[in-house]
Amino acid sequence: xxxxxxxxxxxxxxxxxxxxxxxxxxxxxxxxxxxxxxxxxxxxxxxxxxxxxxxxxxxxxxxxxxxxxxxxxxxxxxxxxxxxxxxxxxxxxxxxxxxxxxxxxxxxxxxxxxxxxxxxxxxxxxxxxxxxxxxxxxxxxxxxxxxxxxxxxxxxxxxxxxxxxxxxxxxxxxxxxxxxxxxxxxxxxxxxxxxxxxxxxxxxx
Amino acid sequence: xxxxxxxxxxxxxxxxxxxxxxxxxxxxxxxxxxxxxxxxxxxxxxxxxxxxxxxxxxxxxxxxxxxxxxxxxxxxxxxxxxxxxxxxxxxxxxxxxxxxxxxxxxxxxxxxxxxxxxxxxxxxxxxxxxxxxxxxxxxxxxxxxxxxxxxxxxxxxxxxxxxxxxxxxxxxxxxxxxxxxxxxxxxxxxxxxxxxxxxxxxxxx
DNA sequence: TTATAATATAATGAA
DNA sequence: TTCATTATATTATT
Numbered sequence: 455x456x457x458x459x460x461x462x463x464x465x466x467x468x469x470x471x472x473x474x475x476x477x478x479x480x481x482x483x484x485x486x487x488x489x490x491x492x493x494x495x496x497x498x499x500x501x502x503x504x505x506x507x508x509x510x511x512x513x514x515x516x517x518x519x520x521x522x523x524x525x526x527x528x529x530x531x532x533x534x535x536x537x538x539x540x541x542x543x544x545x546x547x548x549x550x551x552x553x554x555x556x557x558x559x560x561x562x563x564x565x566x567x568x569x570x571x572x573x574x575x576x577x578x579x580x581x582x583x584x585x586x587x588x589x590x591x592x593x594x595x596x597x598x599x600x601x602x603x604x605x606x607x608x609x610x611x612x613x614x615x616x617x618x619x620x621x622x623x624x625x626x627x628x629x630x631x632x633x634x635x636x637x638x639x640x641x642x643x644x645x646x647x648x649x650x651x652x653x654x655x656x657x658x659x
Numbered sequence: 660x661x662x663x664x665x666x667x668x669x670x671x672x673x674x675x676x677x678x679x680x681x682x683x684x685x686x687x688x689x690x691x692x693x694x695x696x697x698x699x700x701x702x703x704x705x706x707x708x709x710x711x712x713x714x715x716x717x718x719x720x721x722x723x724x725x726x727x728x729x730x731x732x733x734x735x736x737x738x739x740x741x742x743x744x745x746x747x748x749x750x751x752x753x754x755x756x757x758x759x760x761x762x763x764x765x766x767x768x769x770x771x772x773x774x775x776x777x778x779x780x781x782x783x784x785x786x787x788x789x790x791x792x793x794x795x796x797x798x799x800x801x802x803x804x805x806x807x808x809x810x811x812x813x814x815x816x817x818x819x820x821x822x823x824x825x826x827x828x829x830x831x832x833x834x835x836x837x838x839x840x841x842x843x844x845x846x847x848x849x850x851x852x853x854x855x856x857x858x859x860x861x862x863x864x
Numbered sequence: 865t866t867a868t869a870a871t872a873t874a875a876t877g878a879a
Numbered sequence: 880t881t882c883a884t885t886a887t888a889t890t891a892t893t
Contacts, residue, residue: 583890583891583892585892586869587870635886789876790887791875791888830874836880836881841873
């Protein structure tokens with residue numbers, strides 16, 4: 455028991471991927487109609503806009519993970535229970551990186567490979583970017599197969615894919631967006647090459 | 660005249676934006692969108708669906724563009740008429756995308772601003788999609804400042820803004836539409852967060 | 865380094 | 880107009 459990180463993730467509702475900001479404070483209903491006055495009065499009014507990025511997976515209490523860690527070279531050291539508010543635990547794999555103000559902590563032996571995360575990932579996790587999804591080969595294969603036939607799948611197909619591939623529908627959506635962009639890019643590049651060839655051929659004549 | 664790129668886009672039928680797949684052939688009007696069918700897992704059925712992926716930007720002949728270009732720093736270089744079968748002129752993107760083995764080609768100095776714009780628009784997208792406008796920081800600042808006071812500016816304010824910011828009034832209109840959508844989204848999301856926090860707080864009590 | 869997942873947002877079309 | 884969806888530019892991860 456003492457040698458194993460205890461990870462207890464709560465099963466909060468799976469947060470939807472959403473973007474945007476949080477509006478805090480209250481806004482005046484006063485309205486001015488000339489731009490000059492708008493700009494001039496700007497400082498006079500105090501709008502308290504606190505912009506906070508919406509990162510549901512950073513919110514505490516949803517996927518809180520508690521685990522036990524060991525400090526020092528051996529497992530006889532006192533262990534600490536560290537609560538991590540995340541769906542991913544950034545402290546894993548801390549072995550390779552010295553974190554500011556931290557003693558070297560060894561977890562690695564207590565993590566599975568999938569649990570191990572890089573320090574960079576921790577940073578991005580902290581910043582609130584969704585960790586990059588690594589699609590499996592079979593997932594990619596299926597996505598590509600569908601894409602070949604239909605590069606604009608509707609919600610029904612996306613949901614079906616999501617279910618079959620055990621992914622969020624959002625990941626499917628984003629994947630198709632990026633895939634379309636990639637196709638267009640390659641098309642653009644081949645067009646460019648064609649045009650360039652025409653161009654240089656004409657020059658040589 | 661010789662200093663100006665001649666842009667003559669054919670006026671092919673603007674294809675409608677469509678979703679899904681194009682059915683080619685007359686075999687059957689039956690259309691299955693299930694993944695099994697896409698993957699060919701339903702071979703028991705024997706109607707042959709000739710599925711042609713919907714790739715509007717790959718269709719030739721729709722937005723054929725012929726243009727004259729200049730090579731080098733000055734306009735005394737020989738110019739060439741290059742037919743481009745594309746919704747976009749790949750040379751235009753050489754600024755943003757460095758193509759392998761490309762030569763530096765200068766067009767922009769030979770166009771007036773408006774010529775450049777219309778050219779870009781012509782060439783931009785298979786159905787004439789407007790190239791994405793990149794607002795400057797100062798433009799955004801002013802738009803945001805106005806938005807804070809009035810998120811539904813009338814035509815008069817929009818025109819005034821357009822004039823001051825050297826933008827089309829249309830861009831202003833769209834910007835405010837998108838900005839309102841963003842605000843709504845963020846509001847929805849903060850509501851969601853509040854509800855969620857209430858939920859988890861209640862759980863812990 | 866490249867490929868690509870993720871993000872942010874301008875543009876579009878339907879209702 | 881809103882709304883959902885798209886293309887597109889950019890950032891960041893692997």
